[in-house]
Amino acid sequence: DTGSYSRRAGQSRRRSLTHQQDWYLLLCARRIRMSTATGVTKQSETDFMRWWDVIVPAFTNAQWVQNFRMSREVFHSLCNKLRPAMERRDTTSRECVPVRKRVAIALWKLATGSDCRSIGHLFGVSNTTVCRCVQVFCAAAETLLVPKQIRYPDEGRFREMADYTENRWGNRWGAIDGSHIPIIIYWVLRLSTLWKLATRGNLFPANVRSTSAMTAGYYILGDSAYPLQQWLLKPFQDTGHLTAEQHIFNQHVSCTRVVVENAFGRLRGRWCCLLKRNDCDIQLVKSMVATCALHNLCETYGETYETSWDVPIASALQPVVALAHGDGGGAEMYEKR
Incomplete structure (x- = not known):
C-alpha cells in the first residue's frame, strides 16, 4: 500500500544519507593521513567544507x-x-565563519571531546579557529x-x-552531588559560592517552618562525602x-x-568533554558552566537523550584525590567537585 511504500522509501533515503556520511568521514580521515607537515591543500580544504555545506543540511x-x-530547531534557537x-x-582579507558553523564547531567539541585538529579537518577550518570558536561560544553562553x-x-x-x-521529606529544598572533572587547579566545596552563602546564612530564606513540635529551616541533602552542616x-x-530508624533515614x-x-x-553523557582532563588555564575553563547551561536547555525543550550516551560505571567512578585543607598552592592536578 501507499503507507508501506512511503516508509520503505524513507528508510532507503536514510540509509543512503548514512552511507554517504560514512564515506565522507572516511574521506576526511584519509585526507588527514595524507596531509603534509605544511598543512592540507586548498582543494582538500574545499572538500572538507562540503561536509558542513552538503552533508549536514541533509x-x-x-x-x-x-x-x-x-x-535542528533547538540548534537554531541557540544560535539566535x-x-x-x-x-x-567580514574583513577585506577574509570572510568570517558564520555563527551557525561556529556554534556547530563548539557543540561538536563539547559533545565529543575530540582534538581541535580533527575537528578543524572535519569542518574545513584551522586549529586556531576551532579553539577560538569554542572559547567565544563558552564566553557567550556564560x-x-x-x-x-x-x-x-x-x-x-x-x-x-x-x-x-x-509529604515525603519536610523542608527538604534540594539535593547536592558532584562530578569529578580533572583540571589543573585547587578547588573544593569550601571555596565555592554555595559554601560562602551557607556560612553567612544567605543560602536560604530567613524564615523557618514548623515540623511537628519543632521548627527547622531549609536544607539540602548530600552523600557521605559531604561535611555535615546545619543546612x-x-x-x-x-x-x-x-x-x-537510621537505616530508614539512609x-x-x-x-x-x-x-x-x-x-x-x-550531563556527562551528552557532553563527553567532561570525561577528559581540561588543561586550559582556569580563566578559560568555561566549558563546564556552558555544558551545564546547555544540559538545562536540552532538558527544558525535552530533547532526546540516547541511552547509548550513558557513561560506563567504570568510567564514572573515578578515584577521588584526597585534598588537604588550606589554600593549597602548587600545580598538582586535582579533581574538581
Whole structure:
C-alpha cells in the first residue's frame, strides 16, 4: 500500500544519507593521513567544507541529535540567543565563519571531546579557529545563556519546592552531588559560592517552618562525602550498628538523591568533554558552566537523550584525590567537585 511504500522509501533515503556520511568521514580521515607537515591543500580544504555545506543540511532529526546533542530547531534557537555575542563581520582579507558553523564547531567539541585538529579537518577550518570558536561560544553562553538556564531560586521558588516534597521529606529544598572533572587547579566545596552563602546564612530564606513540635529551616541533602552542616544533611555512616530508624533515614536520602545523580549522568553523557582532563588555564575553563547551561536547555525543550550516551560505571567512578585543607598552592592536578 501507499503507507508501506512511503516508509520503505524513507528508510532507503536514510540509509543512503548514512552511507554517504560514512564515506565522507572516511574521506576526511584519509585526507588527514595524507596531509603534509605544511598543512592540507586548498582543494582538500574545499572538500572538507562540503561536509558542513552538503552533508549536514541533509541530516535527519535523529542524526542531528546524535551529532550535536540537540534537534535542528533547538540548534537554531541557540544560535539566535548567542548571535549578539558571537557574530563577526567580514574583513577585506577574509570572510568570517558564520555563527551557525561556529556554534556547530563548539557543540561538536563539547559533545565529543575530540582534538581541535580533527575537528578543524572535519569542518574545513584551522586549529586556531576551532579553539577560538569554542572559547567565544563558552564566553557567550556564560553571558547570555547561563543567567537564564542556571538561576538561583527566589523565596517563592524555595517555598514551592519545599511544599512539593512536604509529604515525603519536610523542608527538604534540594539535593547536592558532584562530578569529578580533572583540571589543573585547587578547588573544593569550601571555596565555592554555595559554601560562602551557607556560612553567612544567605543560602536560604530567613524564615523557618514548623515540623511537628519543632521548627527547622531549609536544607539540602548530600552523600557521605559531604561535611555535615546545619543546612546540609548526609547519611549516617554505616558502622554495622545502625538502628532501624537510621537505616530508614539512609534509604530516604539515597532515594531522594537519585534525581541529582541521574542529572549528572545525563550531563556527562551528552557532553563527553567532561570525561577528559581540561588543561586550559582556569580563566578559560568555561566549558563546564556552558555544558551545564546547555544540559538545562536540552532538558527544558525535552530533547532526546540516547541511552547509548550513558557513561560506563567504570568510567564514572573515578578515584577521588584526597585534598588537604588550606589554600593549597602548587600545580598538582586535582579533581574538581
